[in-house]
Amino acid sequence: MSKNIVPHNYHITKQDRLKKNNHKSLLLWFTGLSGSGKSTIANLVENALFNDGINTYSLDGDNIRKGINNDLSFSAEDRTENIRRIAEVANLMLDSGLVVLAAFVSPYKKDRENIRTIVKDVNFVEIYVNTSLEECERRDVKGLYKKARLGEIKNMTGISAPYEAPENPDIEINTEEENIEDSVMRIVDFIKPKLNLKNA
Numbered sequence: 250m251s252k253n254i255v256p257h258n259y260h261i262t263k264q265d266r267l268k269k270n271n272h273k274s275l276l277l278w279f280t281g282l283s284g285s286g287k288s289t290i291a292n293l294v295e296n297a298l299f300n301d302g303i304n305t306y307s308l309d310g311d312n313i314r315k316g317i318n319n320d321l322s323f324s325a326e327d328r329t330e331n332i333r334r335i336a337e338v339a340n341l342m343l344d345s346g347l348v349v350l351a352a353f354v355s356p357y358k359k360d361r362e363n364i365r366t367i368v369k370d371v372n373f374v375e376i377y378v379n380t381s382l383e384e385c386e387r388r389d390v391k392g393l394y395k396k397a398r399l400g401e402i403k404n405m406t407g408i409s410a411p412y413e414a415p416e417n418p419d420i421e422i423n424t425e426e427e428n429i430e431d432s433v434m435r436i437v438d439f440i441k442p443k444l445n446l447k448n449a
């Protein structure tokens with residue numbers, strides 16, 4: 250489909266933007282069940298980075314599923330397309346020099362592998378927010394689990410749709426054992442060296 254698209258050589262490169270920002274760009278991808286803590290943790294990590302002078306942007310269901318992806322459902326095919334588009338949007342943001350935080354259930358392993366391919370492995374940090382279904386259901390932040398148990402919501406991840414847990418995430422957070430502040434600190438400590446322009 251894109252065979253007749255010939256790229257134009259722009260004068261300002263990604264390297265120029267990184268140099269101006271004085272940090273590398275990176276995609277922090279949070280995956281886990283609904284209610285596991287992805288948005289809560291991503292939000293606090295962004296605060297910490299932003300307050301440290303890093304240029305950041307957060308992508309989540311609120312700004313993606315209500316906008317660019319408002320045509321997509323929660324079927325397996327639409328989730329795949331959801332994640333693919335988000336990865337492409339994130340890739341543009343990486344090119345613009347940002348540290349992008351993305352918090353999506355992203356339940357399928359092959360879809361998460363596709364993100365790596367789109368943004369290139371070196372730019373991608375996979376963070377598995379590992380909270381048991383029992384605990385997510387107990388929290389039921391949005392009342393979705395209750396509705397799913399009543400059969401009012403179809404394809405609910407963990408109940409009537411699968412969640413394929415990452416086997417080798419870069420970081421795993423167990424929110425039932427670790428407090429939020431420690432999780433945030435662990436993530437920030439892990440990524441800080443990766444943002445340094447001097448590190449290869």
Ligand SMILES: Nc1ncnc2c1ncn2[C@@H]1O[C@H](COP(=O)(O)OS(=O)(=O)O)[C@@H](OP(=O)(O)O)[C@H]1O
Pocket residue numbers: 282283284287288310314323327328329331332352353354355356391393402403404405406
């Ligand atoms: N069927 C079903 N399954 C899972 N989640 C559901 C569903 N229906 C609505 N929601 C709400 O939508 C949010 C998940 O959207 P995502 O774009 O992250 O999902 S996915 O990555 O495409 O699987 C998810 O947000 P979070 O709770 O922040 O994870 C839910 O609030």
Ligand SMILES: Nc1ncnc2c1ncn2[C@@H]1O[C@H](COP(=O)(O)OP(=O)(O)O)[C@@H](O)[C@H]1O
Pocket residue numbers: 281282283284285286287288289290352388390423424425427428429432
């Ligand atoms: N250690 C923890 N880390 C993250 N969230 C936690 C933790 N302990 C309890 N919570 C609570 O769990 C809920 C997680 O909700 P949210 O961040 O919206 O999850 P998600 O984005 O994965 O759907 C919040 O109400 C949050 O306060």
